[in-house]
Amino acid sequence: MMVGQKHTYVCFHCRASARCEWLASNPLCQHYNRQMTQLHNGIRIPRRKDAKGWDRLWLSLIERQRKERVRWYYGSDSFKRWKVEKLRGRPI
Ligand SMILES: [Zn+2]
Numbered sequence: 001m002m003v004g005q006k007h008t009y010v011c012f013h014c015r016a017s018a019r020c021e022w023l024a025s026n027p028l029c030q031h032y033n034r035q036m037t038q039l040h041n042g043i044r045i046p047r048r049k050d051a052k053g054w055d056r057l058w059l060s061l062i063e064r065q066r067k068e069r070v071r072w073y074y075g076s077d078s079f080k081r082w083k084v085e086k087l088r089g090r091p092i
Pocket of ligand 1: 011012013015016029030031032033
């Protein structure tokens with residue numbers, strides 16, 4: 001990991017985002033005190049009000065995680081269940 005390189009972190013609960021240098025553990029979101037999620041470089045972060053954009057982003061990450069069989073982690077299992085339930089049957 002290069003020193004000084006910035007990484008992007010987001011919170012899918014309140015759609016906060018942060019850019020900071022790599023830390024030993026992900027930064028915490030100010031609102032919920034949860035660990036924020038690190039994104040790959042080059043991913044465009046939707047505007048905070050763009051709920052559909054955030055849903056799309058989240059789904060694309062889940063899909064990528066499934067395809068690449070990597071252990072990235074986009075929220076707790078209960079959050080995932082809630083999110084999948086929420087998005088089910090809704091056009092995105
Ligand atoms: Zn948050």
